[in-house]
Amino acid sequence: MSSEKIIPKMEVIGADGVHVGTVDAVVDGRIKLAKYDSGEGPHKGHNHFIDLGLVAEVEGQKVRLSAIAAVAVTFEEEKSGKSV
Template sequence: MQDIREHMEIIGADGVHVGTVDRVDGNRIKLTRKDSGEGSHKGHHHFIDKSLVAEVEGDKVRLSAVGAVAVTMEQEK
């Protein structure tokens, strides 16, 4: 999955926007702060494990999980 680059859109298996790539950090994808969620999560960077990536299509990273499930699997730093 070395094709994952900064500013790529991350979408769930259902096509729902999950976030935007800030950078790849080991086996995790760091999301930009603007995709940091709401409430107590707002302003924190979130990470998605690269094991959830199904494929890279052009400028989009498609996950194997639907958007709503992928968001629950995010890890905060």
């Protein structure tokens, strides 16, 4: 997957079409998700990252992942690379 097609403000969705987050940027082979649209509880309000390897395709203004949303969020990482 070419990361040049992925731009800020695109919606990230799971393979099932369910919203996962909003692209803030692509950094070091990972999609950085926007803070305002990130996590619940102690994970709310800071950036999470999704590896570009999970991207199945870019459809218009949406980035579709290869995993359903419920599974995709389990692959989210902190800036450090640690799992959320």
